[in-house]
Amino acid sequence: MSQVPQIRIPATYLRGGTSKGVFFRLEDLPPAAQVPGKARDALLLRVIGSPDPYGKHTDGMGGATSSTSKIVILSKSKQPGHDVDYLYGQVPINDSFIDWSGNCGNLSSAVGPFAITNGLLDPARVPRDGLCTVRIWQANIDKTIVAHVPISNGEVQETGDFELDGVTFPAAEVRLEFLDPADEGEGEGGGAMFPTGNLMDSLEVPGVGTFKATMINAGVPTIFVDAAELGYDGTELQGAINEDKAALAKLEAIRAHGAVRMGLIGDVAQAAGRPLTPKVAFVASPKDYVSSSGKLVPAADIDLLARAMSMGKLHHAMMGTASVAIAAAAAVPGTLVNAAAGGGTREVITFGHPSGTLRVGAEAEQVDGQWTVTKAVMSRSARVLMEGAVRVPGDAF
CATH class of the missing domain: 3.10.310.10 (Diaminopimelate Epimerase; Chain A, domain 1)
Structure with missing residues (x-):
């Protein structure tokens, strides 16, 4: 019986709002998965553990719900006036594809903290104490999100007394601004906020x-x-x-x-x-x-x-x-x-x-x-749950 060694990929498991996901820096992914395509999707499906006919994600990092079966890929932004490019993938439990058609607003609250902690933001931009403003380019829908991340002693503050219904424990508040959130460029109305042209x-x-x-x-x-x-x-x-x-x-x-x-x-x-x-x-x-x-x-x-x-x-x-x-x-x-x-x-x-x-x-x-x-x-909170590396079989993608 042939054996294929597992490969190790740096990753962080984060809660953002009422969701959880596996976060990667683009540069840490294997070269074949640094570009969109079948190799990237196959690798990330294996990370999550999909498709799973048992619906449990036992052999992966997914949580067997839509809120906990998510992938985020981040890199220094190529967009003028932005700090980080944010790509989000929703992983179905029982299907062998990843839906890249939208954003996750909950995990958006974890993007700024991850970017600061993982060197995607200029350190000179991070205050000793106070709020650090992170301008995020949401690459799925070509929109800007501004995150105001609390900083304490030069590091992202994760604990606090902000309570969010749907999350068990309090944490630090991350305030999010979704700029020009309407008009994704789709629909009969030529990308209008109300694509049919009607309010109802x-x-x-x-x-x-x-x-x-x-x-x-x-x-x-x-x-x-x-x-x-x-x-x-x-x-x-x-x-x-x-x-x-x-x-x-x-x-x-x-x-x-x-x-x-x-x-x-x-x-x-x-x-x-x-x-x-x-x-x-x-x-x-x-x-x-x-x-x-x-x-x-x-x-x-x-x-x-x-x-x-x-x-x-x-x-x-x-x-x-x-x-x-x-x-x-x-x-x-x-x-x-x-x-x-x-x-x-x-x-x-x-x-x-x-x-x-x-x-x-x-x-x-x-x-x-x-x-x-x-x-x-709106306000959300975010917290690192685990950091290190995920492992997947080397022939998974």
Whole structure:
């Protein structure tokens, strides 16, 4: 029996927001994996442990959920005025490909800390104490993210008292600004924030029904629908959705047909090859509910309820990019999200998700009849869980 030695690749395992991922410096990857292509994907699939027909990621670094099966590749930026180039890959559990079509807003909070610690930022830019501003080029969607990373004694501060629902322990706050988060350059509207040209559409899904929908490109392409039209009240936790195969099929059909209406794909059959984007989410007006941790979330503490699907399952909290989409849509009167929040002008909202609440903000303006968002802001935290190297068989790629 032939034996192929394992190879060792420097890597860091980080939590960012409510997600976890394996972070690499581009220069540390084997030469064949330093460029996009089959070799890179094969290597990173093996790192995560996909595809896994058992759905457990036992033989890899993945966590067998959409929130914990992620890859990040970072390098010194080639873009003027930026510090680091950030490439994100979502790794399906049971499929043998990586979806590079979008960003992870949660892991965005770990990019700045990693860049500082791993020499991707000019040391002269790092203060002894205070905040270090890191300008990040998000290479998947060609957008700028500005991270404000706390520094203590010349090093990234990871511990603190900032609490984030969906994360067990407090940590240091990392404030993120997503600049010009709308318009990913896709869709029937030529890359407009509302690619169909409407703040609200009637989305027909054959065999399922017709739904009011707000389809937006901001943070991540997202299809918002009314929870009541799905038979929900917006307080649902993961078990109510993820254990219902009929519900999952209905939501995926809505996602696929919405993707066609947004111009992201040409045919609903192509949706399976692009599971990361668009997202589908449902919203409702505030109601009291009990979060997944058992904490009561009073209706008085939130502006609306929001639940979002990630890689075919209800997310345990809320994706960072979807949070940007929620903030952007809430800021525009006439959208489903704005209506669920009570209407009016809203630059800052707090929404309820399965794990608790999140406060996000967006600056929206209307120019020549077209809505755009200049900036979305939120806070997350990040922490190194393990650093060193991952090992994979030498013939894995």
